[in-house]
Amino acid sequence: MLLYVQENGLNLVFELTEGQPAYLLHMGVEPMTEAPDETVKDGCHIQEIQVTGESRCNHMGVSPIGTLPGHRMNYTGHTDERNTLGRILKIHTKDEKTGLAGTMVYQFYDGLPVIRCCNILKNDGAQDLGLEVVTTFVQPAAADEIKDEIQLLIPHNAWMEELQWTENSLSELGCHIFSESCSNKRVQIRSAGSWSTGEYLPLACMRNVTKGTLQFWQIEHNGGWNWELQECMGKLSLIITGPNEMDHHWWKCLKPGETFETVPAAIGIVTGDIDEAFAVLTTYRRAIRRKNADNQNLPIIFNDYMNCLWADPTTEKELPMIDAAAEIGCEYYCIDAGWYTDDDWWPNVGEWQPSEKRFPGGMEEVTAYIRKKGMVPGIWLEIEFMGTQCPMARKVDRSWFFQRHGKPVIDRDRYQLDFRNPEVREYTRGVIDRLVQNYGIGYFKIDYNTNAFMGTGYQSDSFGDGLLEHNRAYLQWLDEIFVAYPELVIENCSSGGMRMDYALLSRHSIQSTSDQTDYLKYASIAANAPTAVTPEQSAIWSYPLSNATREQTIFNCVNSCLMRIHQSGNMEALAEDKKDIVREEFAFYRSIRQDIPKAVPFWPLGLAKDGDDWMAMGLSWENRKVLAVWRIKGDDVCELSLQQYKGKNLSIDIVFPKQDNVSSVLWDREKGVIKLVLPEEKNARILEIREL
Numbered sequence: 001m002l003l004y005v006q007e008n009g010l011n012l013v014f015e016l017t018e019g020q021p022a023y024l025l026h027m028g029v030e031p032m033t034e035a036p037d038e039t040v041k042d043g044c045h046i047q048e049i050q051v052t053g054e055s056r057c058n059h060m061g062v063s064p065i066g067t068l069p070g071h072r073m074n075y076t077g078h079t080d081e082r083n084t085l086g087r088i089l090k091i092h093t094k095d096e097k098t099g100l101a102g103t104m105v106y107q108f109y110d111g112l113p114v115i116r117c118c119n120i121l122k123n124d125g126a127q128d129l130g131l132e133v134v135t136t137f138v139q140p141a142a143a144d145e146i147k148d149e150i151q152l153l154i155p156h157n158a159w160m161e162e163l164q165w166t167e168n169s170l171s172e173l174g175c176h177i178f179s180e181s182c183s184n185k186r187v188q189i190r191s192a193g194s195w196s197t198g199e200y201l202p203l204a205c206m207r208n209v210t211k212g213t214l215q216f217w218q219i220e221h222n223g224g225w226n227w228e229l230q231e232c233m234g235k236l237s238l239i240i241t242g243p244n245e246m247d248h249h250w251w252k253c254l255k256p257g258e259t260f261e262t263v264p265a266a267i268g269i270v271t272g273d274i275d276e277a278f279a280v281l282t283t284y285r286r287a288i289r290r291k292n293a294d295n296q297n298l299p300i301i302f303n304d305y306m307n308c309l310w311a312d313p314t315t316e317k318e319l320p321m322i323d324a325a326a327e328i329g330c331e332y333y334c335i336d337a338g339w340y341t342d343d344d345w346w347p348n349v350g351e352w353q354p355s356e357k358r359f360p361g362g363m364e365e366v367t368a369y370i371r372k373k374g375m376v377p378g379i380w381l382e383i384e385f386m387g388t389q390c391p392m393a394r395k396v397d398r399s400w401f402f403q404r405h406g407k408p409v410i411d412r413d414r415y416q417l418d419f420r421n422p423e424v425r426e427y428t429r430g431v432i433d434r435l436v437q438n439y440g441i442g443y444f445k446i447d448y449n450t451n452a453f454m455g456t457g458y459q460s461d462s463f464g465d466g467l468l469e470h471n472r473a474y475l476q477w478l479d480e481i482f483v484a485y486p487e488l489v490i491e492n493c494s495s496g497g498m499r500m501d502y503a504l505l506s507r508h509s510i511q512s513t514s515d516q517t518d519y520l521k522y523a524s525i526a527a528n529a530p531t532a533v534t535p536e537q538s539a540i541w542s543y544p545l546s547n548a549t550r551e552q553t554i555f556n557c558v559n560s561c562l563m564r565i566h567q568s569g570n571m572e573a574l575a576e577d578k579k580d581i582v583r584e585e586f587a588f589y590r591s592i593r594q595d596i597p598k599a600v601p602f603w604p605l606g607l608a609k610d611g612d613d614w615m616a617m618g619l620s621w622e623n624r625k626v627l628a629v630w631r632i633k634g635d636d637v638c639e640l641s642l643q644q645y646k647g648k649n650l651s652i653d654i655v656f657p658k659q660d661n662v663s664s665v666l667w668d669r670e671k672g673v674i675k676l677v678l679p680e681e682k683n684a685r686i687l688e689i690r691e692l
Contacts, residue, residue: 052130061184099125114268133244183231221263224248250464305336324571326373334378350386378443402456448494527608530601543569558684646672656686
């Protein structure tokens with residue numbers, strides 16, 4: 001039986017025959033024109049599952065293709081229903097030899113060409129089953145054209161170098177599709193350890209030049225993940241997994257009666273390019289995110305760390321900074337690291353009691369002063385760690401910490417707390433309760449500056465299994481915090497953007513995008529931020545230097561004012577004319593922030609790269625657009641393409657800064673381009689575009 005699924009512009013075709021494997025024969029924006037032949041169909045199984053002690057089927061290499069019992073998982077039935085999100089298809093399978101039962105879940109979203117997938121397994125047999133790899137999603141023949149017609153867009157991520165995209169053909173990545181059978185060659189991107197985005201975002205795009213389509217996928221997990229494009233039967237298959245044994249030291253003993261669910265992933269296809277793809281992905285991310293007031297109100301946040309107090313807070317330093325932040329119009333004030341220790345802030349995390357030396361009048365004196373100035377007080381935590389010099393670390397049971405080979409895991413003088421332990425969850429929940437109730441904290445910056453690497457072997461089947469269970473326990477802990485304090489704002493931070501994933505961001509309302517200290521280098525990070533995070537969740541630092549020029553201050557402000565302003569810098573020492581620029585930025589931000597939660601991003605110069613002469617990123621809603629443009633170097637004239645408005649009349653104005661005697665802008669309706677002149681290098685402007 002062929003099951004044709006046409007939903008939201010996506011076309012999927014499944015072959016579902018009782019007693020035979022379930023196949024996904026086609027997925028695309030166009031209908032299937034012809035079914036694959038039997039040899040190709042052998043690579044179209046909807047699940048790949050490798051169990052310890054089983055063989056492999058006709059495949060060379062380490063890719064999870066041709067697995068057993070994956071290829072024995074025969075179709076037993078399906079349900080096709082609707083829920084509040086859209087259509088949901090569940091395909092049920094079973095391997096009679098082992099008793100392993102599976103359910104592939106395909107959740108559609110009304111109005112969006114996206115599916116969200118996961119794979120649920122249950123051991124209905126009598127013997128333990130050792131899981132080595134379980135796929136979240138397999139798409140056979142995701143690309144079936146010659147190599148140079150497919151381009152891969154991959155987001156590289158690193159500390160202070162976040163969100164740097166590359167684009168390559170398959171051949172440039174070493175994938176040539178020479179044979180008509182299976183190959184051991186693949187393009188693989190993965191993340192291992194507890195920094196889910198330490199090297200790459202769990203996200204990628206594949207451009208089909210011939211068809212004019214762009215496919216994207218996003219893995220939603222706060223730990224290890226993997227995606228790969230594998231040559232199979234002369235075509236290119238997409239395979240997505242969470243942690244697995246080969247890449248993440250993950251192995252799971254599934255006992256009779258137990259179930260296991262893979263990490264979820266979203267996959268979508270659009271006709272068009274990056275603007276169309278990220279418009280869809282932005283809307284999808286909003287659909288899966290916890291509803292909260294912060295993402296509607298978008299308050300302006302001051303944080304005392306960046307180019308400011310540098311983790312050395314005291315009452316004496318804070319009070320004048322609070323005055324300055326309130327005077328320019330900030331609405332939240334966050335005290336960053338160091339408030340809990342007299343000494344080095346790094347190895348002393350864990351007890352979370354205010355330092356009497358730093359705050360002789362008590363922390364409540366400072367937080368009360370923040371409220372008196374009309375702002376909500378916030379504070380920094382690294383709730384998942386305990387420093388080796390923290391007195392409490394010598395008192396608690398070793399089961400509180402990750403362990404490998406019988407020893408606690410230590411990374412840079414920190415122990416990783418194990419959130420599977422109910423005592424850890426109870427203690428950390430008590431920290432939140434105490435800070436909220438005693439000091440009126442309404443904002444937490446929860447940071448994560450070290451890496452637990454492959455995980456913990458304590459009471460787990462494998463290191464990776466311990467990490468996965470901890471990851472999920474931490475998410476459950478977060479859910480409980482937000483139930484108890486629904487108005488609480490918790491920023492997700494991990495040395496900037498080292499955990500920028502939508503397992504966490506479906507819960508957190510705001511994400512730190514970088515620890516980058518150079519506002520010029522921040523431009524490419526800011527320009528690409530909406531590829532990873534919705535604009536209303538993207539916290540971008542603005543930290544004018546006390547000796548900054550007018551144009552340097554404007555550039556700094558442009559970085560942040562289309563997303564979430566994370567204000568810092570020594571505002572007390574900033575000259576009054578530079579403060580006026582910040583006030584003007586805030587005024588402009590307030591004029592658009594009610595629209596940011598419904599806006600979608602666009603890039604008239606393409607995605608930014610560090611080293612580009614010019615960069616641009618805009619937000620679009622209804623008949624209005626705002627566009628941030630940065631000139632780093634090169635020619636003083638830039639042409640910004642808006643081909644969809646070619647031949648139409650547009651109103652284009654420079655709206656930040658308002659007083660601008662050096663720049664000029666012109667709309668060339670015949671060419672469909674904006675011509676912007678910025679005479680000096682290292683300048684930036686905000687444009688407003690309206691259709692007449």
